[in-house]
Amino acid sequence: MKVLVANAELEFLIGEVDLLASRFPITVVSAARRKVTVLKAIPEYRDLTKWKSLGFAPIDGERGTVLVAKDWRMHLRNEPSNEEESAIAITRLDNDNQN
Amino acid sequence: MTIKIEPPGYFIKEELDARGWTQSDLAYILEMKTAQLNQILSGKTALSADMSVLLGEAFDMPAQFFANLQSQYSLANASPANPAIKKRAVWQNTYPIREMIKRSWIEDVESELLDVQMMRFFEASSLSNVPFMGNVEAVPHAAKKTSYDDVTPTQIAWLYRTRQLAKRLQVPQYSDDSLREALSDLADLRVDPDDAPKIVNRIHAAGVRLVIVEAFPQSKIDGVCTWLDDQPVIGLTNRYDRFDNFCFVLRHECEHVLRKHGRNTGFSTIDDDRTLKGEVVEDEERVANREAAEFCVEQKLLESLIARKGNFVSERDIMSFAKRLTIHPALVIGQYQYRSGKWNFLRKYLSQSVCGVRKSLLEAFAGSSVIDGWGEYAPASL
Numbered sequence: 001m002k003v004l005v006a007n008a009e010l011e012f013l014i015g016e017v018d019l020l021a022s023r024f025p026i027t028v029v030s031a032a033r034r035k036v037t038v039l040k041a042i043p044e045y046r047d048l049t050k051w052k053s054l055g056f057a058p059i060d061g062e063r064g065t066v067l068v069a070k071d072w073r074m075h076l077r078n079e080p081s082n083e084e085e086s087a088i089a090i091t092r093l094d095n096d097n098q099n
Numbered sequence: 100m101t102i103k104i105e106p107p108g109y110f111i112k113e114e115l116d117a118r119g120w121t122q123s124d125l126a127y128i129l130e131m132k133t134a135q136l137n138q139i140l141s142g143k144t145a146l147s148a149d150m151s152v153l154l155g156e157a158f159d160m161p162a163q164f165f166a167n168l169q170s171q172y173s174l175a176n177a178s179p180a181n182p183a184i185k186k187r188a189v190w191q192n193t194y195p196i197r198e199m200i201k202r203s204w205i206e207d208v209e210s211e212l213l214d215v216q217m218m219r220f221f222e223a224s225s226l227s228n229v230p231f232m233g234n235v236e237a238v239p240h241a242a243k244k245t246s247y248d249d250v251t252p253t254q255i256a257w258l259y260r261t262r263q264l265a266k267r268l269q270v271p272q273y274s275d276d277s278l279r280e281a282l283s284d285l286a287d288l289r290v291d292p293d294d295a296p297k298i299v300n301r302i303h304a305a306g307v308r309l310v311i312v313e314a315f316p317q318s319k320i321d322g323v324c325t326w327l328d329d330q331p332v333i334g335l336t337n338r339y340d341r342f343d344n345f346c347f348v349l350r351h352e353c354e355h356v357l358r359k360h361g362r363n364t365g366f367s368t369i370d371d372d373r374t375l376k377g378e379v380v381e382d383e384e385r386v387a388n389r390e391a392a393e394f395c396v397e398q399k400l401l402e403s404l405i406a407r408k409g410n411f412v413s414e415r416d417i418m419s420f421a422k423r424l425t426i427h428p429a430l431v432i433g434q435y436q437y438r439s440g441k442w443n444f445l446r447k448y449l450s451q452s453v454c455g456v457r458k459s460l461l462e463a464f465a466g467s468s469v470i471d472g473w474g475e476y477a478p479a480s481l
Contacts, residue, residue, distance in 0.1 A: 016102060030103075037104055041167035042160075050160055053110070053117035 002087040003039050004079060010090055024093065031069045032093060039066075044086050045078045071096045104175035106142030107168040114158060128157045145169055183210030190217060193231050193252045195315055202313075203476040204260050219481040221259050230255045253318040254369050261334030262325055264477060265308035267468040273306030273330055275357055281305035282353060282394070289395075289426040292342035295456035296463035298349070307356060308332040309349070311460055313472020322348040323369045324355035331356040342454035343395060343433030350394035354387040392437075395430040405438065414445055429454040 003014055011017045012029060013036050019029060038054050048056040048064065055067030056076075065073040072095055079087035115125060122140060126133040138144040146154070146169040148162075155162035187210060190196050194217075200207045205216050214226060223229045231252050250258075271277070281301045288294045288301070302309045308327070314320045314336040321344070322335045333352040337345060355361060360383045392398055404420055405412065412435065421428040432445045448454065457473060464470040468477050 033102055034105060034110075037168070037171055038110055040171060041164050043163045043167070044161075047161060047164065050158070051114065051164070053113040055117075 001039060001042055001045070002079075002081070002083070002085050003036055004087060004089045006077075006089050006091040010093060013090060013093075028069050028072050028093070031072070032074060035066050035068055035074060036090075039076075039088060045088060048076075068093065102175070104172050106172045107146050107165055108140035108142045110168060111154070112140055125157065129153050142172075145173065181210075183213075186210040186213060194256050195253060198315060199256065202472070203478055204256070204263075205481065216481050220263070221255075222262070250369050251318065253315040254320050257312060257314050257318060257320055257336070258323055258325060258334065258369060260471065261310055261312050261323060262327065262332060263481070264310045264312065264468040264471055265325075265332040265334070266327060267477075267480075268303065268308045268310070270303045270308055270330075271306045277305040278302075278307060278353060278357060281307075282350070285394075287425075289346060289430060292345075292427060292429075292454045292456045293459045295342070295345060295459050298346075299460065299464070299469060302333070302349070302353075306330070307353070309335070310468065311335045311337050311464075311470045311472075314338055320369055322352045324352045324361055326362050329362075337457055337460070340451050340455045340457045341429060341433070341449050342427050342456055343429040343449065345456045346395050346430060347391045347433065351387045351391035354390040355383065358383070358386070360387075392434060396426065396434045397424065398434075400424065401431070401434055401438070405435075412439075412444075417445060427454060 005011055005013055009022075012019055012022060012024075013032055022029070024032075035054065038051060039048075042048060042051060042054075048054060049058065056064050057067070058064040062078045064076050066076060068074050072093065074090055075092040075094065077089045077091050079089045081087040111125075112122075115122065122136060123133050126136045129136065139146060139150065146165055148166065151162040151165035151169070154160070154165045187196065190213065196205070196213075199205045205213075205220055208216060217229060218224070218226060221229045226232055281304065284301055285298055288298050299309055299311075308330065310332070312334055319338075320336045321338065322333065325332045325334065333349065333356065335345070335348055335352070400420075404416065408416055417428055417431050417435065421431045424431075428445075428448050432448050436442050436444050451457075460470050461473060461475060465475045466477075471477050
């Protein structure tokens, strides 16, 4: 799937950016990037639940979360796409304890 | 530093943990030996398409998922591309590098030397000064740059090859008087296309560096007048290989020389069909065309012939007219075709076998810097 990010703070998930000012712990950054590798490899949104280690938990038909590391979750949204390739947007990366 | 991508085996091991399977469980499912599976899980063996299908069955995932994991990993860990590839592509994007190498205009060298070589070829002090390669705004020779507006990269490459060869010619000091004298002498050499080498030698004797360089296909160049400091250079392509065209273009460029056209900008208009057929109405071209036509055939006499014969000019008329003026019939036919628009009129006299000049030029000058092309190329020497 094509993976998009909803804001500049999450750019590090799909590209090389300066992480010095990032609020995310390094372990979360590397774990989240590994989840993105899996997300990119999965062809369709409906297959997310099949790959158990992804830790995908649906919220509704178009949204869900992925467990990244202890207490850290990535929020996903299925994106409408006119292209052959499906798309998914990462909307947030949150610490459960800080919300 | 690129983002690290783990091998497919890393994610498969995570999945085994998530499902509570061991590696042996998966080996059993796949009917593989554990050691064989371990090669994959450790990333030592890449996932084949067949293996992706098997894993897809085992995990109830599309086979494409595993193939995608493998391709992401392979691409991220591929050896960095040789920078020479990009460099060659950038040059080839603008200039016909391979053809230039084939013609010995430049040598086939490593990328680092390619840049240097191209800068020398284009007489540029930096890459940004190479025509079409740099930021136009940053080029100090802005006036010269503006003259690239109507030309193509292949035409510019041809122009610079012309200059490279011209530099190697030994000719006497140029003067307008010596060129005018030479043109007067050339009037007697308009009979036999095999005398083309004599024409070239006479122009050289006048101090003009005349070279004949084969153009690239579709570049539609006939000739150019350019300058090495205050020394004039004429480049011809002889693309039609016709005596009338050779005489016309040569005289056209000589007029540019006499009038110092292009001396301030480095070169005059690169002449092609548009300029030589009068489609470009700049004064410089108009006057050069007029003198070239006059050189081929005295225009008043041609007008008189057309006035007397109207639309009924015959082959016999042309032949006797050419004989009377002591010029090759092709010169009359070429001018008559241009004036009448009858481009098929007596074309048989314009064929290569009747009025071609390339063969005699190659015989006379092969191996020198005077002629370059048609299988005979002077070394690059940049």
